[in-house]
Amino acid sequence: MKPIRQVTSRAIPLIVNNIDTDLIIPSREMKSVSKTGLSDGLFAGWRYTEVGGRDPNPDFVLNGPTYTGAEILLTGDNMGCGSSREHAAWALAEYGIRVVIARSFNPIFRGNCIRNGILPIKADPEPLAACEGELTVDLEALLISCDGGGQWAFGLETEARDMLLEGLDPIDLTLKRAAEIAAFRETDRTARPWIYNLKAD
Amino acid sequence: MGQTAFEKIWNAHRVAELGDGTDLILVDRVLLHERTGGVALKSLADSGRQVNDPAQVFATMDHIVDTLPNRSDYTIMPTGRDFILATREASEAAGITLFDLHDPRQGIVHVISPELGIILPGATLVCPDSHTCSQGALGGLAWGIGSSEAEHVLATSTLRVNKPKTMRVTITGKLSPGVTAKDLALYIISEVGSAGAVGHLLEYAGEAVSDLEVEARLTLCNMATELGAFTAFIAPDEKVFSYLKGRDYAPKGAEWDLAVSQWKEIFSDDDAVFDRDITIAGEDVPPMVSWGVSPQQAAPIDGPVPQFEDVSSRDSREIYDRALSYMALEAGLPLSAVPIDAAFIGSCTNSRMSDLRRAAALLKGRKVAPHVKAICVPGSTAVKKRAEEEGLDKIFLEAGFEWRESGCSMCFFAGGESFGAEERVVTSTNRNFESRQGPKTRSHLASPETVAASAIFGHIADARLLAKESVQ
Numbered sequence: 107m108k109p110i111r112q113v114t115s116r117a118i119p120l121i122v123n124n125i126d127t128d129l130i131i132p133s134r135e136m137k138s139v140s141k142t143g144l145s146d147g148l149f150a151g152w153r154y155t156e157v158g159g160r161d162p163n164p165d166f167v168l169n170g171p172t173y174t175g176a177e178i179l180l181t182g183d184n185m186g187c188g189s190s191r192e193h194a195a196w197a198l199a200e201y202g203i204r205v206v207i208a209r210s211f212n213p214i215f216r217g218n219c220i221r222n223g224i225l226p227i228k229a230d231p232e233p234l235a236a237c238e239g240e241l242t243v244d245l246e247a248l249l250i251s252c253d254g255g256g257q258w259a260f261g262l263e264t265e266a267r268d269m270l271l272e273g274l275d276p277i278d279l280t281l282k283r284a285a286e287i288a289a290f291r292e293t294d295r296t297a298r299p300w301i302y303n304l305k306a307d
Numbered sequence: 308m309g310q311t312a313f314e315k316i317w318n319a320h321r322v323a324e325l326g327d328g329t330d331l332i333l334v335d336r337v338l339l340h341e342r343t344g345g346v347a348l349k350s351l352a353d354s355g356r357q358v359n360d361p362a363q364v365f366a367t368m369d370h371i372v373d374t375l376p377n378r379s380d381y382t383i384m385p386t387g388r389d390f391i392l393a394t395r396e397a398s399e400a401a402g403i404t405l406f407d408l409h410d411p412r413q414g415i416v417h418v419i420s421p422e423l424g425i426i427l428p429g430a431t432l433v434c435p436d437s438h439t440c441s442q443g444a445l446g447g448l449a450w451g452i453g454s455s456e457a458e459h460v461l462a463t464s465t466l467r468v469n470k471p472k473t474m475r476v477t478i479t480g481k482l483s484p485g486v487t488a489k490d491l492a493l494y495i496i497s498e499v500g501s502a503g504a505v506g507h508l509l510e511y512a513g514e515a516v517s518d519l520e521v522e523a524r525l526t527l528c529n530m531a532t533e534l535g536a537f538t539a540f541i542a543p544d545e546k547v548f549s550y551l552k553g554r555d556y557a558p559k560g561a562e563w564d565l566a567v568s569q570w571k572e573i574f575s576d577d578d579a580v581f582d583r584d585i586t587i588a589g590e591d592v593p594p595m596v597s598w599g600v601s602p603q604q605a606a607p608i609d610g611p612v613p614q615f616e617d618v619s620s621r622d623s624r625e626i627y628d629r630a631l632s633y634m635a636l637e638a639g640l641p642l643s644a645v646p647i648d649a650a651f652i653g654s655c656t657n658s659r660m661s662d663l664r665r666a667a668a669l670l671k672g673r674k675v676a677p678h679v680k681a682i683c684v685p686g687s688t689a690v691k692k693r694a695e696e697e698g699l700d701k702i703f704l705e706a707g708f709e710w711r712e713s714g715c716s717m718c719f720f721a722g723g724e725s726f727g728a729e730e731r732v733v734t735s736t737n738r739n740f741e742s743r744q745g746p747k748t749r750s751h752l753a754s755p756e757t758v759a760a761s762a763i764f765g766h767i768a769d770a771r772l773l774a775k776e777s778v779q
């Protein structure tokens with residue numbers, strides 16, 4: 107995964123409460139056997155004029171030229187509620203979103219963001235949306251600043267911060283303990299041999 | 308202080324404490340299916356990682372495969388074949404065991420795992436599927452996980468898990484005649500609410516639970532996810548041991564004896580403390596049927612569609628009104644008079660031998676109402692074969708049911724086969740969400756008995772009436 111240190115970009119204002127995972131990526135857009143190919147379906151219900159279509163809805167914020175290539179998304183309360191589908195985080199990441207700022211998050215969605223290299227920040231989006239120009243999110247300093255002035259501090263658990271800074275996922279972290287796990291299994295094998303004596307045929 | 312059975316299993320599997328209430332937990336068995344498993348295996352391989360212990364990983368084809376006769380890799384769901392091929396290729400590349408389309412061990416993942424002795428008492432098992440909680444019925448710790456977690460467990464044989472709280476639901480006394488584990492599950496959900504067990508491991512205990520056979524316990528535990536629970540669990544007992552003995556992947560010989568001696572220690576101590584403890588009287592549980600679009604919106608089958616005042620502690624006016632309008636029902640209408648278009652027996656909730664036998668006993672010598680489309684989908688190829696040996700297929704067919712190949716089938720709509728818009732289905736499945744069984748389909752959750760009786764009458768019907776009535 108791509109590490110995150112500093113992200114500088116326009117912030118896309120989509121300050122709506124209760125954006126559920128089905129709005130982020132409708133189930134009809136999850137047709138493939140892969141984590142990729144989802145970015146076209148991101149916010150499909152709002153982004154296109156017709157269900158299943160690809161004609162851009164000119165009124166939707168993502169479609170204007172102002173936010174082309176923007177990496178920061180501003181949203182409201184309870185971001186990512188609904189089904190626990192991880193496709194929501196995959197679609198955002200593939201589209202190029204690196205930071206999601208919300209008034210509050212659904213915990214499963216938030217965890218999925220961290221796992222997939224997206225920085226979730228709990229903050230009031232309104233003052234950030236008022237920033238004219240670009241925002242800079244500095245993960246090392248835990249600080250958001252507006253290039254026109256204004257700074258806001260934010261918090262994040264140490265492990266999540268380290269993972270995002272180093273571009274690691276939880277599998278990398280756990281694999282650092284591979285020897286410990288192998289030793290645990292060896293001891294367990296004598297106590298519960300039937301758990302291990304399986305033949306895959 | 309004593310320990311809960313859950314704590315005993317958890318502690319025996321804890322490799323490390325990671326802080327913030329999160330532990331690194333050893334996972335003994337991983338199950339995959341073609342809808343989410345292929346993606347996990349493929350993505351793992353793409354990231355250059357390997358499956359740590361392929362012998363502990365099993366995959367099946369159940370969610371997307373068709374259940375019509377003479378099925379193949381080509382499915383009614385337009386892109387279904389991609390999932391099947393991807394899972395087959397990825398399973399082979401990873402060296403895991405796959406129960407493929409024409410394998411006699413194929414079936415719905417939560418049906419075949421107990422059937423093959425993959426889930427065992429005291430074992431940890433995960434599957435990227437929310438109804439993995441079913442398997443706690445055998446005294447193992449089995450829970451549903453997300454996609455990234457599936458990759459994590461494949462790569463490391465462990466998971467980082469936030470330790471859940473514990474909640475005991477004790478069902479005292481006996482269930483009344485004609486009341487099944489499915490009715491009990493629906494009753495508990497309607498009492499506790501669909502978010503009533505969020506963040507909790509739910510242990511079912513009490514006389515009415517011990518009295519249940521293993522297959523009925525699977526039905527009860529199956530719907531724990533409909534309470535928001537982390538998972539469900541029932542302490543293993545002699546019924547479980549004799550159920551498992553001799554099954555394909557169950558321990559054999561001296562290992563069996565060693566295993567059973569350990570399994571007998573898996574119970575919650577008398578002085579164990581649960582974070583929450585609730586008691587339900589078995590005698591209070593009636594046959595149930597759902598009337599709305601959430602499993603908590605269920606009521607006694609011989610009563611009316613509830614008034615708003617009856618459910619206002621749980622549903623807002625808006626949610627209640629929306630449920631009734633989606634279901635095209637009115638408050639006060641007797642539930643057992645509601646006409647149906649279809650009847651479905653199947654799914655990981657109710658598609659095992661005992662379910663089919665009980666439904667067949669009601670269908671024998673009777674006919675499905677002419678306007679009702681009735682379908683029976685055995686939960687596994689082994690169940691199907693056994694049922695055919697007992698002649699159940701003929702009973703279903705003669706009554707007017709379709710007799711299918713095993714799989715999830717129309718339990719859920721993934722873009723393939725479905726019931727029609729606004730069709731009303733009485734179904735032995737576990738979710739009645741809007742459009743769960745097809746776009747705009749109206750689902751009423753019930754026991755297989757209720758489904759069979761309703762199919763015969765052509766409206767929602769109380770199977771107890773049928774059981775009393777003699778066959779003409």
Ligand code: SF4
Pocket residue numbers: 369370415416417436438653654655656714715718719736737
């Ligand atoms: S039968 Fe239904 S609930 Fe069970 S695993 Fe299949 S789709 Fe899920």
